[in-house]
Amino acid sequence: MLIVRQLFDFLFIFSVGSNRCCSMNIVVNREVEKVVHEVRVLKKMPREEEALELLRRLAKDSCQILKRYGWRIKCLKEFFPKDSGLLGLNVNRSHISIRLRIAGAPDTFYPYDSLLGTMVHEISHMEHGNHSAEFYAL
Numbered sequence: 001m002l003i004v005r006q007l008f009d010f011l012f013i014f015s016v017g018s019n020r021c022c023s024m025n026i027v028v029n030r031e032v033e034k035v036v037h038e039v040r041v042l043k044k045m046p047r048e049e050e051a052l053e054l055l056r057r058l059a060k061d062s063c064q065i066l067k068r069y070g071w072r073i074k075c076l077k078e079f080f081p082k083d084s085g086l087l088g089l090n091v092n093r094s095h096i097s098i099r100l101r102i103a104g105a106p107d108t109f110y111p112y113d114s115l116l117g118t119m120v121h122e123i124s125h126m127e128h129g130n131h132s133a134e135f136y137a138l
Contacts, residue, residue, distance in 0.1 A: 032059050035066040040077040041100075046107040051078055051100050054109060058098065058119045071126045080106065088118040090125035098122070 036059040041051040059076050066073065074094040084103035087110075090096050098118055102108045109115075128134045 032063045035063055036073045036076050038075045040075060042078050042080060054100055054115060058115060061116065062119055062123060088122040090122040093126050096122045
């Protein structure tokens with residue numbers, strides 16, 4: 001649990017301090033693309049552009065920790081499963097799905113710190129695929 005907390009603290013501090021000028025965004029985007037290859041949102045949902053920006057921000061804010069451990073995400077995507085308690089999913093340590101929207105209110109997004117917490121949880125599955133004792137020991 002300590003490593004998960006450290007990951008969250010690292011990513012939160014990085015995201016708060018990550019406001020960059022436009023020319024730096026181009027460089028940051030190239031660096032992000034090396035570790036997060038594709039970002040996809042659900043089509044025909046309200047506020048699609050905002051959802052895309054949230055996923056891009058999650059990718060950017062996760063970039064350094066992914067690079068540090070040599071992890072890659074083939075696809076970071078939004079999902080909206082029927083199970084309202086399911087907030088994220090990591091499939092084959094390469095495809096991460098994040099629930100951005102509150103169940104029953106698809107036009108409302110979760111707060112960014114909650115989304116970042118879910119992202120950290122799913123990134124933690126890169127090390128341990130299931131919710132084993134080793135996973136929670138992180």
